[in-house]
Amino acid sequence: xxxxxxxxxxxxxxxxxxxxxxxxxxTFAVIALExxxxxxxxxxxxxxxxxxxxAVGKDGSGRAGARMES
Amino acid sequence: MASGSxxxxxxxxxxxxxxxxxxxxxxxxxxxLAGRLAPWFAVTAAVLTLIGLWxxxxxxxxxxxxxxxxxxxxxxxxxxxxxxxxxxxxxxWSAVGLVMNTRLSFVMSQALAPTGAMFCFVALWxxxxxxxxxxxxxxxxxxRLTSQLLLLFLYFGFIALTRAIxxxxxxxxxxxxxxxxxxxxxxxxxxxxxWWNTLHQGASVSLTKAPSMASTMLMGxxxxxxxxxxxxxxxxxxxxxxxxxxxxxxxEWVGAVLDREGGRK
Numbered sequence: 580x581x582x583x584x585x586x587x588x589x590x591x592x593x594x595x596x597x598x599x600x601x602x603x604x605x606t607f608a609v610i611a612l613e614x615x616x617x618x619x620x621x622x623x624x625x626x627x628x629x630x631x632x633x634a635v636g637k638d639g640s641g642r643a644g645a646r647m648e649s
Numbered sequence: 650m651a652s653g654s655x656x657x658x659x660x661x662x663x664x665x666x667x668x669x670x671x672x673x674x675x676x677x678x679x680x681x682l683a684g685r686l687a688p689w690f691a692v693t694a695a696v697l698t699l700i701g702l703w704x705x706x707x708x709x710x711x712x713x714x715x716x717x718x719x720x721x722x723x724x725x726x727x728x729x730x731x732x733x734x735x736x737x738x739x740x741x742w743s744a745v746g747l748v749m750n751t752r753l754s755f756v757m758s759q760a761l762a763p764t765g766a767m768f769c770f771v772a773l774w775x776x777x778x779x780x781x782x783x784x785x786x787x788x789x790x791x792x793r794l795t796s797q798l799l800l801l802f803l804y805f806g807f808i809a810l811t812r813a814i815x816x817x818x819x820x821x822x823x824x825x826x827x828x829x830x831x832x833x834x835x836x837x838x839x840x841x842x843x844w845w846n847t848l849h850q851g852a853s854v855s856l857t858k859a860p861s862m863a864s865t866m867l868m869g870x871x872x873x874x875x876x877x878x879x880x881x882x883x884x885x886x887x888x889x890x891x892x893x894x895x896x897x898x899x900x901e902w903v904g905a906v907l908d909r910e911g912g913r914k
Contacts, residue, residue, distance in 0.1 A: 602779070603724065617888050620891055
């Protein structure tokens with residue numbers, strides 16, 4: 580491996596492992612969290628708007644069809 | 650993403666096939682476009698991240714004075730850049746929204762805010778972890794750090810305000826004011842290391858002089874900066890889509906989109 584004598588040297592980061600991996604770890608954790616939240620928000624919005632459409636009777640599939648789904 | 654049914658429903662826009670890019674300012678055109686573009690930006694971001702991490706850990710040499718802890722720079726600097734840049738883009742869309750009264754502009758700035766706040770937090774967090782071994786302190790009240798912390802609060806204020814106000818039109822305007830007034834802070838952050846005596850080091854990369862770092866280090870940082878751009882575009886486009894549906898829920902085209910979404914489950 581370029582720059583590193585061994586994997587343990589890599590993880591140790593010359594003694595700065597805590598600071599380096601603490602930085603990268605938290606960064607990728609918040610990115611993952613953001614992606615999950617964005618996905619959840621989308622699902623939740625679509626669900627809520629579908630419910631809203633049924634409630635106000637804007638559902639194009641006709642009133643009878645709207646009843647059946649709910 | 651099938652867009653055919655959306656185009657058919659497109660009665661609001663008299664010339665949906667016009668050559669002007671301005672047609673994407675219409676929500677019903679922008680929604681499918683955002684859906685098609687986002688995955689490409691996401692893939693670009695992932696590939697660039699892998700290349701950037703490889704450069705950061707396996708190609709870039711150890712720093713002569715700091716040792717390996719300097720490798721925090723590869724996320725710290727791109728994150729700090731993005732946190733400032735995203736705020737300026739939010740201010741830009743807010744200004745466009747106020748002047749042209751385009752609803753989509755306000756929605757764009759609101760879709761950007763959480764990602765900007767995320768990068769701002771990352772810049773502060775990685776800065777703290779880098780500061781401890783190099784300066785001996787996680788935090789100091791120095792001009793650069795303090796103005797960056799203010800940026801995080803501006804993001805939080807913007808997000809809280811736009812979500813707290815029930816009436817979207819008033820929320821849009823209130824948010825736009827914060828975005829525009831707060832934008833003054835961005836040049837303060839950027840030039841703080843010049844204007845004041847700070848513990849924080851000066852710019853490693855600037856447009857006017859040669860960068861003060863090894864070229865492989867610089868490469869890794871730039872690749873990860875581009876990865877952050879692509880990530881921001883992807884996640885913002887994904888976030889703006891449900892916001893558009895929410896705002897436009899009374900229109901026929903959203904009805905068509907929801908029917909398809911509902912049938913998919």
